[in-house]
Amino acid sequence: MKKLIDSQSWLEKEEVELLEHYLNPNQKPSAQELKDWRNHIQFIKPKNLKNLTTLGLELVKTHQNGHDLKITEEDKKAFQKAEQELGLIYNEAAYRFEGSHSTITSEQKSKSSFDPKLMQEILDGSKIELIQKVKDTLCKPEFSYHHHEKIADQRAQVLEWCKLLAKEGYGSWAFQREYGGRDDMEGYFTIMETLSYHDLSMVIKFGVQFGLWGMSIYFLGTEKHHQKYLKDIGTLELPGCFAMTETHHGSNVRGLETTATYNHQDKTFTIHTPHRDARKEYIGNAALHGQKATVFAKLIIDGEDYGVNTFVVPLRNKAGELHPGVEIEDCGPKMGLNGVDNGLIAFNKVEIPKEDMLDKFASVDDDGKFQSSISSDNKRFFTMLGTLVGGRIGIPRSGLSAAKSGLTIAIRYANQRKQFGPEGGGEVPIMNYRMHQRRLMPLVAKSYAMHFALKYLTNRFLTKSEEEGQEIEALAAGMKAYGTWFTTEALQECREACGGKGYLSENRIDALKNDTDVYTTFEGDNTVLMQLVAKSRLTEFKNEMGDMNFTTIFNYLSKQAKTSFTEKNPITVRSTDEKHLLDFDFHINAFKYRERAIVASAGQRIKRLVDDGMDSFDAVNVAQHHLINVGRSYIERKILEQFQLAVETTQNEACRKSLQQLCQLYALHTIEQNRGWYLEQGYMEGVKTKAIRKTVNQLCWETRQDAIGFTDAFGIPDKLLAAPIAF
Amino acid sequence: MKKLIDSQSWLEKEEVELLEHYLNPNQKPSAQELKDWRNHIQFIKPKNLKNLTTLGLELVKTHQNGHDLKITEEDKKAFQKAEQELGLIYNEAAYRFEGSHSTITSEQKSKSSFDPKLMQEILDGSKIELIQKVKDTLCKPEFSYHHHEKIADQRAQVLEWCKLLAKEGYGSWAFQREYGGRDDMEGYFTIMETLSYHDLSMVIKFGVQFGLWGMSIYFLGTEKHHQKYLKDIGTLELPGCFAMTETHHGSNVRGLETTATYNHQDKTFTIHTPHRDARKEYIGNAALHGQKATVFAKLIIDGEDYGVNTFVVPLRNKAGELHPGVEIEDCGPKMGLNGVDNGLIAFNKVEIPKEDMLDKFASVDDDGKFQSSISSDNKRFFTMLGTLVGGRIGIPRSGLSAAKSGLTIAIRYANQRKQFGPEGGGEVPIMNYRMHQRRLMPLVAKSYAMHFALKYLTNRFLTKSEEEGQEIEALAAGMKAYGTWFTTEALQECREACGGKGYLSENRIDALKNDTDVYTTFEGDNTVLMQLVAKSRLTEFKNEMGDMNFTTIFNYLSKQAKTSFTEKNPITVRSTDEKHLLDFDFHINAFKYRERAIVASAGQRIKRLVDDGMDSFDAVNVAQHHLINVGRSYIERKILEQFQLAVETTQNEACRKSLQQLCQLYALHTIEQNRGWYLEQGYMEGVKTKAIRKTVNQLCWETRQDAIGFTDAFGIPDKLLAAPIAF
Incomplete structure (x- = not known):
């Protein structure tokens, strides 16, 4: 700064001395002096301050009255040079002295290029009425949010909500009309999606009951199962689970270890968990409310393994007492979804009747022989899973x-x-x-x-x-x-x-x-x-x-x-x-x-x-x-x-x-x-x-x-x- | 497949017919047949199956006894061609028939190229002993993790833990020895870091008390404040807060609106929250335990604004009763850190003595004049903040x-x-x-x-x-x-x-x-x-x-x-x-x-x-x-x-x-x-x-x-x- 000042020939001696006085750290202006100067500048209300130079010139003007102070081009250049030395973005300093200062950034406002209602119609499409109906349900006082500190309270609340939704008929929406449904699978997805503006534990509990448990009966079972179960599932009279995942087999479900062994004598299956890590894990509805479960298990007939098949297995009665041979452990607190009662299930030789094998893709005939329209175990398994792609x-x-x-x-x-x-x-x-x-x-x-x-x-x-x-x-x-x-x-x-x-x-x-x-x-x-x-x-x-x-790949690419x-x-x-x-x-x-x-x-x-x-x-x-x-x-x-x-x-x-x-x-x-x-x-x-x-x-x-x-x-x-x- | 089979001149008529029989969807092999074939193949225990061709040749061999079956080069080629048609990665199919199959991927094992203990010494460096000491503390039974459902219980637990840590002297570690400390700022950071292997609510509560509240006194106060407060802060006798953030000013703290107005008559400051959105928000220790707070407020003397300064202001007494004029609201449940009692604070004309201004960088003299070694309000404010960079x-x-x-x-x-x-x-x-x-x-x-x-x-x-x-x-x-x-x-x-x-x-x-x-x-x-x-x-x-x-930028770059x-x-x-x-x-x-x-x-x-x-x-x-x-x-x-x-x-x-x-x-x-x-x-x-x-x-x-x-x-x-x- 000193060098700069010295090089300005137009400054008078006293001016140079004054500037140098303030540049001495021991003589720098006090907080009070700075404040006075600032007030002085703001008093003249400078406007459109492009930079410090214009501010300087404004100040000069206010002191010109009486005196004949002329501003030469040289003066202007000197101001500008000084300013360039001062800061990174030189005109920023000047703005500090403006009373008000607006920018493109400050001025940007929200506008409405379109009518959001019309846009919403585009998004909602043909399901707009159902969406509104679900929203109306959710806006009822019964669905007000509550902060429950205890997991038990959250779970009770979520169950209560699901019952209300079932009462509105949302749970059975995809099921056949004879079982209380609307035969509208698309509607079911719409409902899931709209419910998701609300508490997500409720959505997942809903999905477990009607989507996983219900759809497994719907897609993997046959008419006898539909008759037996679907209506009660849709009303939430019969809470149930979808028990596929095991502790040691989450992604690689083809390797599930739970067994369903066929007993020729009494035409039953014995469902069994061979070891602790073969327990069904993370199963929604299992810890508290589920009464039955669709269980994925390897079918064994006469020692021969026929791959993974599905069976309806009892977990507990209506009073909540566990079925003999069923052991359940609570998964405990989770990062989220604490309103869903996930649990671990172990089966200790639980017997179920032959009819409770879900036999859409495979069955055991009256002679105890395995029957399937799909010969390969693998292909059959993936076909079964394929029907569940709705999830x-x-x-x-x-x-x-x-x-x-x-x-x-x-x-x-x-x-x-x-x-x-x-x-x-x-x-x-x-x-x-x-x-x-x-x-x-x-x-x-x-x-x-x-x-x-x-x-x-x-x-x-x-x-x-x-x-x-x-x-x-x-x-x-x-x-x-x-x-x-x-x-x-x-x-x-x-x-x-x-x-x-x-x-x-x-x-x-x-x-x-x-x-x-x-x-x-x-x-x-x-x-x-x-x-x-x-x-x-x-x-x-x-x-x-x-x-x-494969070497002709580039030709292929260029053609396609x-x-x-x-x-x-x-x-x-x-x-x-x-x-x-x-x-x-x-x-x-x-x-x-x-x-x-x-x-x-x-x-x-x-x-x-x-x-x-x-x-x-x-x-x-x-x-x-x-x-x-x-x-x-x-x-x-x-x-x-x-x-x-x-x-x-x-x-x-x-x-x-x-x-x-x-x-x-x-x-x-x-x-x-x-x-x-x-x-x-x-x-x-x-x-x-x-x-x-x-x-x-x-x-x-x-x-x-x-x-x-x-x-x-x-x-x-x-x-x-x-x-x-x-x- | 049919085309492929027909083109194989070496196949005999019956063979072609058999293959085509199975290719007919109505005559495809049953699940039982497939299983039998597979068992048959596995019985011969094929090894090193590079592909289906080698499997085919193995099978041919086992049937060769007695017969004089010759495998020509043409046969081999036909096998290979068939295989190429079958799958994407053709040799994968063959592996299915192997009894055991290992790969580089399967074989990769953990090894120890180095001694983890030595590596730990490199990481811990000169603070290795302190780190061990802190870990030993945390491994004591008092620090066992508990799952508390209620926020109140979490907060009580965390306070209890912090008291135990204070008792070990960790809280005052950075403070001067005369106030019970070790004068070891580096050690303080090491402690924070090591505690963070444990519950993080505990760490943040610890940090609020000793790091924010304590360090604000340490860095912004002068000896009189150190004498008055530091010892009790270090022992957690005096829980306190760091009250900077306001609802409307989180990032832009230069714009804080809380005021501290100087009263010449009785030499006091009046701390005041001008409106609801100027309340101090997210303040740790405020909802329950804090007795005093370092408050950031604009200093006003005779109507003139001297920028943001800091003051020690009472919140509640030892019995937990709020100080007159102080209003506190709990921030409620958070995504995490629920063991920390964050709160909102409003001051309704709370008077504090002149001595409770933290006067390291600015003060009001006996004549009621503002004094500071840093003239610019901005520079002073950022200098103050600069001392708190430890956070x-x-x-x-x-x-x-x-x-x-x-x-x-x-x-x-x-x-x-x-x-x-x-x-x-x-x-x-x-x-x-x-x-x-x-x-x-x-x-x-x-x-x-x-x-x-x-x-x-x-x-x-x-x-x-x-x-x-x-x-x-x-x-x-x-x-x-x-x-x-x-x-x-x-x-x-x-x-x-x-x-x-x-x-x-x-x-x-x-x-x-x-x-x-x-x-x-x-x-x-x-x-x-x-x-x-x-x-x-x-x-x-x-x-x-x-x-x-700026245009010579490239020369600059090439030089640097x-x-x-x-x-x-x-x-x-x-x-x-x-x-x-x-x-x-x-x-x-x-x-x-x-x-x-x-x-x-x-x-x-x-x-x-x-x-x-x-x-x-x-x-x-x-x-x-x-x-x-x-x-x-x-x-x-x-x-x-x-x-x-x-x-x-x-x-x-x-x-x-x-x-x-x-x-x-x-x-x-x-x-x-x-x-x-x-x-x-x-x-x-x-x-x-x-x-x-x-x-x-x-x-x-x-x-x-x-x-x-x-x-x-x-x-x-x-x-x-x-x-x-x-x-």
Whole structure:
């Protein structure tokens, strides 16, 4: 500073001395002097202070009266030079002296580009009335939230709620009319999804009773079982369990160790748990309320193992007394879902009548011979599991509702919560900060993407032909994994984005996050599921390839993904043209190219390893990380297709335009996350991925203005949202 | 299949007919037939079945006795062709018939490349004895874990534990000896860190009392305050609070609204909460136990605002009765840390004596005039906050301990838990799966990286000169953000990696995750802190640049990061040489290059926007996402430097080698995560980033074998680990 001052020839001697006086640390201005100066400056109310130079000139003017003080160009330059030395962003210092100061950031406001009610109709679709009915039920006083400290109280509350839901007929919705149902499977999924705006223990208890226990009777049993059980299941007269998982066999259920041994003499089965680690574990409804269970056990006839089959086994009577030979242990407190009574079940030679084998796919005939239309034990087992794929649809749909609740809360809070602001200006809503937009808006886009994708999955499941079975199973597995990972990611981000408020239980993100955390685990561990998807994709790929040699893979690729390849020209890979970057075709082609290139390279890689003499199990293990990407890229392509389709078929122009932006954001954000891969492949160059990053920022900035509308369109009743920070 | 069979001229007519018979869906083999065939094959106990061809040939051999059946080359080819048609990975089918089948994946075992005890000595360093002492305390029966359903019981338990810790002298460890302390600040951090292997509510309650309340007196008060309070704080005779945050001012604490108005007449201050949203919020110890609080409030003298200062204000007496004018509300249930009694405090004109202003940095003299050695209100405020930076060291160290507990539990479980396996072989420990290694091993590497980095940060803080103040503050802010994000990430991954077991509270990941979740928020929101780091880096950058014009930035870069630039030659950017990829110099240069290039481009970008007429506040907002990366890349470079230094200074050869691998894994995994950026910059080409991915996989595979040793070296007592799945 001293050097700078000395170099200013225009300063007079006394002026230099005064400045140097204050620069001496022992003579620096006191707090009082600084305050006086500041007050003095603010008294003249400077406006439009571009920088300190203009402030200086303003000050000079106020002292000019009487004196003939001239400001030369040289003076101005000197001011500017001094300012450049002072701070990083030099004009910031000047703002401190302004009375008020506004910026583009401060001014950004919420707007309504579309009518949220219309958008909600698009989201709800044909089930809009049922959705409203379920919401009306949940808004009744009986469903008010209560904070129960004791697990026992939570469980009692949840059971009570489930009984009320059963009374409304929601439990039997999917069952045949003769058993009190509505024969409406799609409606059942809608109910699960809508209930998930409320307490998730209630949803899972509901799902265990009507979805797992009920559907296992529905899909694995035959008419005699339907007659015997379905009605009482639907009314919750007969609470029951779905007992598949064992302590030592969670993912690898083909290896279950519980046995069901056929007794020729009295035509019964003996259900038995061979050792402690073969107990059924995490079984919902088991610790307290379940009276019967669908038990998965290896069928043994005359010492021969006929693979895993299913049996209805009693657990306790109506009075709650355990059936002889049944031992149950409570799983105890959990990270979440403490309103669900999960338990461990051991069977000590429990006998059941022959009729209680669920015999849709296999049975024991009157001569004690095994009979099945599916000869292979493996194939039969996976066919059985295949019928239960509905659980892999219900869970991500429930998770999506939880994510929507979290996002609605976080966005409403961010829209009101102000913190920091420009110097001399008011504080700014945190939703106006680019980083906050970056944290939340891609999640909003993804929640819309998942919404349309899960609707598609549900429809495919409900209308599937036999040949489509495997495709739908893979699709459900992948959507379940991708969707529930999204839920975890979204709610974690919401927690952090709401700061301390997000940590308070009253704002519900606590429960939403912890209750759904196990969604990535149950109904199939996500990592295992993604490998299942990958295997299905590789098989599909092999089938498409037919006789072709793996080395002709590139020809295959160029034929199948023609548009993608034509994009790989020197102009397109560098294109930063906005119209191109926002183009739906560019997006879907990029997704398709990635999907196909990854599946092809994974196939090649495993083939090469095996050809080189590696054991195929090892080869698959070496490529495991690669396989997860095979699954993920397939699911992402399917999701984007559905989102684009939803945009294109939206009638209302305002809604269509806004949905289009969200769809672009989902696509570009996903490409951005995979930009390393695209760059490695030469599918894009750095200029293009940088332009994509900018476009994502811009889309976040633009969609942020409709963030309230986008989340209002989820249509979550305030009473269910309940978080004080959302109001 | 039919086409294939028909094309095999060597098959005899009856053979063709038999095969075609079984291919008819109505005549397919029954379950019993399939079982018989299988038993038949297994009876001959085939071994080393490379594929179905060898199996076929084996079967032919067993039928050869008597007959003169010759196997021609043509037959062999036909077998092979048939097999190729059958499945994706053709030899997998054959394994099903093997009695036992082993693979490289199945065989991978834990080993001990080093002595975990020696490694523990390296980690514990000079504080090894204190660490042991604290662990011994925690292993006493009084510290046994209990599951308390009621929050009131949790809080009582935690208070009880803190009293026991105070009795051991841990609370006053940092205080001067005359007040019962040991004058050992480093020891205090060690205690916080070691306690964090136990219940984290206890740690935070401990930290609130001795770290926040105690250290505010220690650093902001003068001798009279030390004499008056420190001894009773250290023994927990005087529980107290640190009351800074207000509902409307969490991050932007410069805008706090609580006032402390000086009354000339009776030489007192009136502490007042002007409105509901200016209440102190989330204040630990406030809801139940705190008797006094250090309150941050704007000092007002004669209507003039002298900025935020600190005052000791009474809350309640020893009997627990609230002081007149003090109103307290309980924050209620939280996501975690429910053993800590957080509350909201409102002051309704509470009068305190003049002496209870903490007057280290500012005071009111006997004439009622404001006095301070720091003239600027802003600078004074940030100097005050700067003394409290210790909290930003204690928190990530506590979080790191929690992450270490989680990783130890998850890795021990994965080492025992078996699931799936090769066909015909036993199940495999899930830790042998590449994906599981990928999920956990980089986190183990990162926990070591953080360990050395936080040790370094602590030493810098304890030995800092005045000029280093700002550097250390930025370093602490960045390490706090990076470290606590790591904790959240690691524990989330541990939860999922342990599946259903990870969801049960008994396995402790629940509490570890939920208790630490707020670490990313308190002591400064991570996103805000990273921007603080970025601003400090930009200032530093500007200072280094001196007079230089921003356009000469590239010259600057090439001078400062010379080695990096020489690496950007056509050979290096494509190098996949293993020695190069594992080279420490390559790693640190890549980190440094990224750090410098990002800070330079962020600076340029903001400058350009401002030059183009954008308001500087808006310009910073536009670049906000970029700024977070400025902070992150700086912190990552600092961490890697410390990790490399730790490796290089390790004496024991075995430990050094193993640490080196972890360090390589940390470096390459971080580069891999940023590969998009490196590719965009042309710093690497695709062949190199692909090779890095492979090397990361390989390092995960290799370090996995020492995973048990690496986590044993954390030295967490079994009694504290406690999770049943860890044993």
